[in-house]
Amino acid sequence: MPLAKFGNRVGSLCLCDDTRSFLPFFATTVLETERQNKPGPNTCGEGRTASQLPLRPDTACKNRPLDLVFIVDSSRSVRPEEFEKVKTFLSEMIDTLDVGERTTRVAVMNYASTVKVEFPLQTYFDKASMKEAVSRIEPLSAGTMTGLAIQTAMEEVFTEEMGARPATFNIPKVVIVVTDGRPQDRVQDVAASARTAGIEIYAVGVDRADMQSLRIMASEPLDEHVFYVETYGVIEKLTSRFRETFCAVNVCALGTHGCQQLCVSNGVSHLCDCYEGYTLNPDKRTCSAVDMCAPGRHECGQICVSNNGSYVCDCYEGYTLNPDKKTCSAQDMCAPGRHDCAQVCLSNDGSYSCGCYEGYTLNPDKKTCSGAITSSLVTTEESCKCEAITALQDSVTSHLEALSKKLEEVSEKLQAYQERQQIV
DSSP states (O other), X not given: OOOEEETTEEEOOOOOSOTTXXXXXXXXXXXXXXXXXXXXXXXXXXXXXXXXXXXXXXXXXXXXXXXXXXEEEOSTTSOHHHHHHHHHHHHHHHHHSOBSSSSBEEEEEEESSSEEEEEOTTTOOSHHHHHHXXXXXXXXXXXXXXXXXXXXXXXXXXXXXXXXXXXXXXXXXXXXXXXXXXXXXXXXXHHHHHHHTTEEEEEEEETTOOHHHHHHHSOSSGGGTEXXXXXXXXXXXXXXXXXXXXXXXXXXXXXXXXXXXXXXXXXXXXXXXXOTTEEEOTTSSOEEEOOTTSTTSOOOSSEEEEETTEEEEEOOTTEEEOTTSSOEEEOOTXXXXXXXXXXXXXXXXXXXXXXXXXXXXXXXXXXXXXXXXXXXXXXXXXXXXXXXXXXXXXXXXXXXXXXXXXXXXXXXXXXXXXXXXXXX
16 A cells, blocks of 8 residues: 555554444554554454544534645546546535635546646536536546646636636635556656646545555645545545545634734734724734824825824915825915905915005004004195196196097097098
8 A cells, every 4th residue: 555644653554344433633643553453344453443533523614715636547547436526526626625616616637648728717606506517517528738737727727717806816726636546657857847837736545546646746734735545435435534624713714803904824823903093902902093193104294183093294384285185385365255355465474464565563563554644744845746746637637638528529520531532
């Protein structure tokens, strides 16, 4: 029997071909027996019956969203009744998954010397249709081109056109290869390229499968990605092991973490965290908004207004916010309607002060003006100035009146001329 390694133990992995009693989580039991001590029917070494082996009960869990591709070997070495067992395994695996467009998407590939995509990731989003499609799968022919199958999955099936979700969604891409033979092509390089592209590969070997080839194609750690069963008669029992593998065992995925905003899993436990602009409270679960207007936290030129974990900038009176939403520019406070000055407004860097015309003084309210008190005594010089001004005004008036009279005469002559023209 080929050897299977789990943890730090190496030995023959015993799975009893008794569908009535089976150890669901087989990876927990590795019996180091020699081939000459191979257990008989319904026993698993040293006289223990399968019914005596401890059964680990299923635990309720929520499947992680996956883009999952099954690659099944249907070469000539797989007898028809054995291939039916593989299809049963696929159907039971589908039953354990949270299948849906927004949860786990499933594709199935069939290969021998050629590769056939039975259905891609975008075809079925309900279990019934998916299982019906699985039931119609037929085996292909001779040959075991495992490398070609993995390459087809990488280049064709794991594409957005075929239903794979974009890398930005962070949905794990997973392949489960089921084979009973040795690859007849260069699977090592292809599998390495797939793993480099972010595809996680599980390798399931049956009966005559080459364990070294399984290890070459599988992802690390090997004790979690390489499985072996002696016959197709028990392959469907691997569903329990994969169910545990694909369960969202961390509390962040289960939604039982108690974190108010963010849950960060480290694989064993979890920590709570907060969105940007918030800080974790002493209870390590809830969050409070950070004062984003504290010195050094904002880029506002004048006023910072805190806003539920964020902030907006504002300006002092007399300033307006610039298009960059950070700096401010002074307004023209002396523009009409912006000030209360009765006579003169003096702009002053975002503010203003009032003044008065010559001969007026500013009142105590700093807005209105009063006429200045002048002396009642008029000097001779000032009197002469007044007489000169009066004479000038009289002369101007006389000239204006003469000019007006001449304009009237011209207007009358023009009117008479127009009337004669109409008669002619």
